[in-house]
Amino acid sequence: MAYSVEIDRKWQKIWEETKLYKFNPDNVDKKLYCLEMFPYPSGAKLHIGHWYNYGPTDSWARMKRMQGYEVFHPMGFDAFGLPAENYAIKTGIHPYDSTMENIRTMERQLREMGVTFDWDYEIITCLPEYYKWTQWIFLKLYEAGLAYRKKAPVNWCPSCQTVLANEQVIDGRCERCGTEVTKKELTQWFFKITAYAEELLEKLDDLDWPEKTKMMQRNWIGKSEGAEIEFKIDGKDLSFRVFTTRADTLFGATYVVLAPEHELVDWITTDEYRDAVEEYKEYAKKQSEIERLSTEKEKTGVFTGAYAIHPLTGEKLPIWIADYVLVTYGTGCVMGVPGHDERDYEFATKYNLPIKRVIKGVGDVDDSLPFVEYGILVNSGEFTGMTSEEARVKIVEKLKAEGKAEFKVNYRMRDWLVSRQRYWGAPIPIIHCERCGIVPVPEEDLPVLLPYDVEFEPTGESPLKKHAGFMNVTCPKCGGPALRDPDTLDTFVDSSWYYLRYPDNKNDKEPFNKEWINKMLPVDKYVGGAEHATMHLLYSRFITKVLRDLGYLNFDEPFLSLVHQGTILGPDGSRMSKSRGNVISPDDYIKQYGSDVFRLYLMFGFSYSEGGPWSDEGIRAIARFVNRVERFIEKFIETKQNPGKTKEEMGDAEKELNYVRHYTIKHVTLDADKFEFNTAIARIMELVNALYKYENEVEVKNMKFYEDVVRDFVKILAPFAPHFSEEMWERLGYEYSVFNQKWPEWDEKALEREMVEIAIQVNGKVRSKAQVPSNATDEELKQIALSDERVKSYLDGKEIKKVIIVKNRLVNIVVN
The missing domain is CATH 3.90.740.10 (Valyl/Leucyl/Isoleucyl-tRNA synthetase, editing domain)
Incomplete structure (x- = not known):
């Protein structure tokens, strides 16, 4: 059976039934915490941006698992906030109902991606069992003098009818709806992030983060x-x-x-x-x-x-x-x-x-x-x-x-404004009493539940203000009549600590067990958009430091290593939008080609941190590559069953294939580790070429060696094409699962030969790199360049004018 969506479903079911990706807490000493920024469930479907974040990161996590790490890879939903509320206002459906419905859809789609999320650790920020602890964090900051209320000129969006933090105003307009922002004097709640300005600045130098993001935070702190x-x-x-x-x-x-x-x-x-x-x-x-x-x-x-x-x-x-x-x-x-x-x-x-x-x-x-x-x-x-x-x-x-x-x-940084005059958020756990003033809600009374029956159309006042059942309360201090605070918390408060909840998401006694969380954190690899540089990423660092100083954590930073994915543009090179008619729907392509072809194209067709324009021809080329691999595996099985005459010694052909094998293992390992998936997959394609060459040109084969190479090949392909590789592994007759196999290691001795790396350019732009013998002739170099998988797409339909060769340095193909 050729690779298709049916193969995807088959292996997803087996993985689920065998609990292949369950995190084993007993192996915490080998833990590797891999996390992608969790999605807003404000739209009905996963879009290509979700895929580009989760698919390649999952491939990295799969490789790490094969390298012996106990990978902790959770997923949840950033479910409060303006996107969900605006969607509800537009459709007339209650935010809770639309959000939970969207979450069910997205959970199904995420499972159909074949990603290694352990759903036992799921969190949903709009559920009381989560926001109870968001409110608890607010109270801890209040007790420490780090949450305070004051009258201040605030950014006001007349369309969203709410206050915006400075970071949510882009070029004088609301980041959500684009309306021009005005000023308004309001009494608001703030978190005193400025108290940590110096440490937020100092500790940046120690982080494995993109330099641009660190610079943005330095400039923001100012x-x-x-x-x-x-x-x-x-x-x-x-x-x-x-x-x-x-x-x-x-x-x-x-x-x-x-x-x-x-x-x-x-x-x-x-x-x-x-x-x-x-x-x-x-x-x-x-x-x-x-x-x-x-x-x-x-x-x-x-x-x-x-x-x-x-x-x-x-x-x-x-x-x-x-x-x-x-x-x-x-x-x-x-x-x-x-x-x-x-x-x-x-x-x-x-x-x-x-x-x-x-x-x-x-x-x-x-x-x-x-x-x-x-x-x-x-x-x-x-x-x-x-x-x-x-x-x-x-x-x-x-x-x-x-x-x-x-x-x-x-x-330059100001304190973080955290109160919002909107409905869909965690209620602020504060009571206002005429006699006692501001009274924090006692911990034993948490959570302060968000009522369902609220008129949430924006009017400029907090919708909760109009709900008498919510507002009227007894003062916990004097027992007299009092009023709840009608505002809700900025959704960035929910996401400022979610990474701490995942490993202990079912704990109903505390937000997390201190001893356990100090073993599981910090996050080892965090992946998400660069647009969060001065908001979520800064706020999370602040909350981590506060909780450390209050004695709950023993580490300084939440995310040790950070990667930003780029943006996939429409085929026309513009940002995808319905009005432009250039939106790529992942579902359509997955139905046609299977999720692994889609995933492979996202990793091969783009530099991960940059992205670029979508190409239908690009994904078709990947589909052809997967078919080519499948044909090779079938051919190999046939050869294995009817080997004819064989040998045991390592001749020139074996040494050549062994070189490509170890070169591929080395560069796939190193490149994928740095999220340079495009070059990693290019190396895998070179190994496929070498395997075909050995299959077709060597009559008397060393079958034991040949099979070892094929086994290594399927193992290194597995993280990038997981369903397809499981299927090939099974067809080869090997024991389930390929992901329980040890990641291959390269042997430097096998790489000892006179080789140099050259750049391959098309019209002066580097499109690939290749290892070539240092004594290769110009004709050999020309053929290597023209047959390079990454270069071919730049040559399609174009006339080659000339090929310029600079010995041991580069080949430049000039096309019209």
Whole structure:
């Protein structure tokens, strides 16, 4: 029977019945925790992005299992949050019902992928047995002073009718629906992630993560070392502080700017300027943070009529308000140094404010204003002649001695806003009592259940507020009437700790057993999208560190090694979307070719971390490759049954095949370990070519050796084409299962021969690499390049103009 979906179903049933992938806790000393970011069940089906995340990662996990690891590979669903609620609003189906229905569909589809998930460890974040412990984590942060409530200007999506964290605003728009985000003053719950800013920064260096992701987190945390300097307000017993990293430019300050929302603005504005200030405050309120910080946006502001006293010279500096200063960043006040800052120069030029030079360039540099580099101080009193580096310390030391300044480290990162005015989330376990104030729900009363009978259409207020049965409660402290907190938790709180719940998902006494979780964690390999760099990945690191400091964990980081998958584009090279009509449905291709062909194409057709455009011809080529392997196995079985004359010695043909065998084992092992699946599969294809060559060209075969090579071949193919390989293994008459076999090891001695690696290019772009004898002729190199499986797809339908050969380095095929 040729490979098909029927083969998939056959082996999935056998794997299920024999519990092939059950994790054995007794082997925890060999554990390898492999985890993909769990899906939102907000759509009805798995799309190609899910496949691209789970299929190749599963192949890596299968290889690791064959290498002797006890692989822990769980799966669950990130089931709360806006996607599910918006889907429910659109369809009129209750979020619980639609979510659970979608989960059932996705579970079936995930099983049909043939992935090695151990479903005994499944978690679903919208079920009380999970969110009870999400609420418990909230209470632990509250007890530790790391969860707090305050009034703050927040990002508000008018369409979703909810608050968004800073990280959920992309280019001034809601990441979910694309609506322009506005500002609103609301009392909200925050987690104090800023308390861990320094450690979140420091520990990044130790992680095996993509450098780009680490850089994104560094930039998001945004550490600045400088000083806070106090400015007194002329004629009033008031002052404010500015944060600066360039105290060396202080003598160049000619004005100061406050954020329009700063509490001092109302106190200091004079009657003459009050109307203009109020009008400007209303204008600033309509701007998003992104717009206000944009370097392209023209700088605007208004004078308050008040003056500040320069802390060193005693000069009076005009106080302005401008929207480029944010009350949430630094102190909400900045000093204007137009001679040495481009933004301040632009502002001062526009409003005709004085511009002073206080830094001169060193050597042959263009130091025309605004000069923003370090240099030598001029027009700076006793500090004139000092270098910027020296003066930025000396000036602060002088002011510090006078009680007017202190050295300070600032972080760009803000605290994590965790409350949402939406229905579909974990209720915040807090009670508000008129007599007692904020009262945490006692642990024994968890979970605070999310009621089913709620009108969840968004109105701008928390839907739970309108549910009297939920809201009205007895205060656990005084016994008087009280109200529950009507908000729900951001779904990122649910996913900030889910990796800790998987290994102990049925524990109803605690979120996890401390002793057990410290053996199972951290996660060894984590795979998911790069778009989570400054949200989920940062939040998970924070929660891990908090739980460590509270005594529940003994490790610092949740994910030791991180891999990001790329994006599969439509055949037209654009992002897939229904409106473009370029969406690829995995189900259609799997029905036609079987899941292993689909999986193999995802791994061979793309560089895993980059992705690229889908190609129907590409998947057809993989289907032909699988058929070719099946024909070879049938041919080998025939040869084995009727071997004719055989031999035992290792002749040249055997040595050549043995070389390719060990070369393949080595490079498949090393490449697949780094998630470089495309080159790993290219090596397997080369081994298939070598096996066919031995089968067809060698009359007297060493059958024992030949069979050993075929066995190794099926073993190394198995992780990448699991159902198909099980079928071939069975047809070869071997004992179930191929996945209980030991992963082959390469022998360096078999690789000792005069070989070099060359690059194979098409029109100057590297499309493959190949090992070739160092004494190969140009004609031999040309044939090797033209027959390379990875290169063929780039040559289809094209005319070869010429082949350029650079000995022992490259072959470049020029096509029209």
